[in-house]
Amino acid sequence: QVELVESGGGLVRPGGSLRLSCVASGRTLNNFCVSWFRQSPGKEREFVGGISWIGNHWYGDSAKGRFTISRDDAKNSLYLQMNSLKPEDTAAYYCAARDGDWTDRVSEYHFWGQGTQVTVSS
Numbered sequence: 001q002v003e004l005v006e007s008g009g010g011l012v013r014p015g016g017s018l019r020l021s022c023v024a025s026g027r028t029l030n031n032f033c034v035s036w037f038r039q040s041p042g043k044e045r046e047f048v049g050g051i052s053w054i055g056n057h058w059y060g061d062s063a064k065g066r067f068t069i070s071r072d073d074a075k076n077s078l079y080l081q082m083n084s085l086k087p088e089d090t091a092a093y094y095c096a097a098r099d100g101d102w103t104d105r106v107s108e109y110h111f112w113g114q115g116t117q118v119t120v121s122s
Contacts, residue, residue, distance in 0.1 A: 002026045002111040004095050009116035016085050016120070022078040022095030022113055029076065033102045035109070036069060036080045038091035038118075047104035048093070049080065058102060062088075085120045092117050 008020040020036070035050030035058075049059045049069040057069055068081040078095050093116050096109040103109075 002029070002097055004097065004111055004113035006093065006095050006113040006116040009093060009118045011119045011121065012085055013122050014086055014120055017081070017083045018085065018118060020080040020082065020093055020095075020116060020118075022080075024076040024078070024097070029073075029097055032097045032099050034071060034078045034095065034097045035102075035104070036078070036093060036095055037106065038089075038093045039115075040091040043091075045094070045106050046091075047106075050102055050104070051078070052102045056102070058104070060104070082118070085118075087120045087122075090118060090120050 003025045004022055006022045012018055031053045033052050036048040037045050038048050039045040047060045048063050051057050051069050051071055066084045070079045095113045097111045098109045
Protein backbone atom coordinates (compact mmCIF):
# COMPACT_ATOMS: atom_id res chain seq x y z
CA GLN A 1 0.00 0.00 0.00
CA VAL A 2 0.89 3.69 -0.19
CA GLU A 3 1.01 5.83 2.95
CA LEU A 4 0.46 9.57 2.54
CA VAL A 5 1.21 12.07 5.30
CA GLU A 6 0.27 15.76 4.99
CA SER A 7 1.81 18.66 6.88
CA GLY A 8 2.05 22.44 6.74
CA GLY A 9 -1.43 23.49 7.77
CA GLY A 10 -2.14 26.14 10.34
CA LEU A 11 -3.79 29.47 11.07
CA VAL A 12 -3.28 32.28 8.58
CA ARG A 13 -4.91 35.67 8.04
CA PRO A 14 -6.82 36.50 4.85
CA GLY A 15 -4.43 37.33 2.02
CA GLY A 16 -1.67 35.20 3.50
CA SER A 17 0.06 32.10 2.16
CA LEU A 18 0.71 28.52 3.19
CA ARG A 19 2.64 25.67 1.63
CA LEU A 20 1.32 22.18 2.26
CA SER A 21 3.43 19.05 1.87
CA CYS A 22 2.52 15.42 1.38
CA VAL A 23 5.14 12.70 1.72
CA ALA A 24 4.50 9.26 0.25
CA SER A 25 5.97 6.01 1.50
CA GLY A 26 5.52 2.32 0.81
CA ARG A 27 6.14 2.54 -2.92
CA THR A 28 7.10 5.05 -5.57
CA LEU A 29 4.32 6.90 -7.36
CA ASN A 30 5.44 6.35 -10.93
CA ASN A 31 2.45 6.40 -13.29
CA PHE A 32 0.26 7.74 -10.48
CA CYS A 33 -1.92 10.81 -10.53
CA VAL A 34 -1.65 12.73 -7.25
CA SER A 35 -4.06 15.41 -6.13
CA TRP A 36 -5.15 17.67 -3.29
CA PHE A 37 -8.70 17.74 -1.96
CA ARG A 38 -10.30 19.69 0.85
CA GLN A 39 -13.33 19.32 3.07
CA SER A 40 -15.00 21.73 5.46
CA PRO A 41 -17.75 20.85 7.96
CA GLY A 42 -21.10 20.24 6.30
CA LYS A 43 -19.66 20.09 2.79
CA GLU A 44 -18.56 17.33 0.45
CA ARG A 45 -14.90 16.73 -0.26
CA GLU A 46 -13.79 19.10 -3.03
CA PHE A 47 -11.06 18.76 -5.66
CA VAL A 48 -8.38 21.45 -5.33
CA GLY A 49 -5.63 20.50 -7.77
CA GLY A 50 -3.84 17.54 -9.29
CA ILE A 51 -0.75 16.61 -11.25
CA SER A 52 -0.44 13.65 -13.61
CA TRP A 53 2.38 11.17 -14.18
CA ILE A 54 3.59 13.29 -17.11
CA GLY A 55 3.44 16.58 -15.25
CA ASN A 56 0.16 18.06 -16.47
CA HIS A 57 -1.76 20.17 -13.96
CA TRP A 58 -5.46 20.56 -13.23
CA TYR A 59 -7.13 22.94 -10.79
CA GLY A 60 -10.58 23.33 -9.35
CA ASP A 61 -12.36 26.61 -9.98
CA SER A 62 -11.72 27.90 -6.47
CA ALA A 63 -7.96 27.32 -6.80
CA LYS A 64 -7.26 28.77 -10.23
CA GLY A 65 -4.90 31.74 -10.13
CA ARG A 66 -4.11 31.33 -6.42
CA PHE A 67 -2.87 27.78 -5.79
CA THR A 68 -0.02 25.87 -7.42
CA ILE A 69 0.55 22.13 -7.22
CA SER A 70 3.96 20.53 -7.73
CA ARG A 71 5.85 17.36 -6.95
CA ASP A 72 9.40 16.27 -6.19
CA ASP A 73 9.85 12.68 -7.30
CA ALA A 74 13.25 12.38 -5.63
CA LYS A 75 11.61 13.12 -2.27
CA ASN A 76 8.35 11.28 -3.01
CA SER A 77 6.58 14.50 -2.11
CA LEU A 78 3.64 16.53 -3.32
CA TYR A 79 3.19 20.23 -2.56
CA LEU A 80 0.39 22.77 -2.61
CA GLN A 81 1.38 26.43 -2.56
CA MET A 82 -1.62 28.50 -1.50
CA ASN A 83 -1.58 32.28 -1.96
CA SER A 84 -4.17 35.01 -1.43
CA LEU A 85 -6.02 32.84 1.04
CA LYS A 86 -9.64 33.58 1.84
CA PRO A 87 -11.82 32.56 4.80
CA GLU A 88 -13.70 30.18 2.50
CA ASP A 89 -10.45 28.26 1.99
CA THR A 90 -10.74 27.04 5.58
CA ALA A 91 -10.89 23.24 5.45
CA ALA A 92 -9.05 20.03 6.12
CA TYR A 93 -6.74 19.42 3.18
CA TYR A 94 -5.97 15.90 1.97
CA CYS A 95 -3.52 14.48 -0.53
CA ALA A 96 -4.61 11.50 -2.57
CA ALA A 97 -3.22 9.19 -5.24
CA ARG A 98 -4.52 6.81 -7.87
CA ASP A 99 -2.77 4.52 -10.32
CA GLY A 100 -4.62 5.62 -13.42
CA ASP A 101 -5.68 8.58 -15.52
CA TRP A 102 -6.37 11.90 -13.92
CA THR A 103 -9.79 12.51 -12.41
CA ASP A 104 -11.37 14.88 -9.91
CA ARG A 105 -13.75 12.22 -8.58
CA VAL A 106 -13.15 11.40 -4.93
CA SER A 107 -14.30 7.80 -5.36
CA GLU A 108 -11.62 7.07 -7.95
CA TYR A 109 -8.67 7.69 -5.62
CA HIS A 110 -7.15 4.68 -3.92
CA PHE A 111 -4.90 6.22 -1.28
CA TRP A 112 -5.51 9.09 1.13
CA GLY A 113 -3.60 10.97 3.78
CA GLN A 114 -4.99 11.85 7.20
CA GLY A 115 -5.45 15.54 6.38
CA THR A 116 -3.98 18.81 7.62
CA GLN A 117 -6.14 21.67 8.86
CA VAL A 118 -5.99 25.10 7.23
CA THR A 119 -7.81 27.94 8.97
CA VAL A 120 -8.05 31.39 7.38
CA SER A 121 -9.31 33.99 9.83
CA SER A 122 -8.66 37.60 10.78
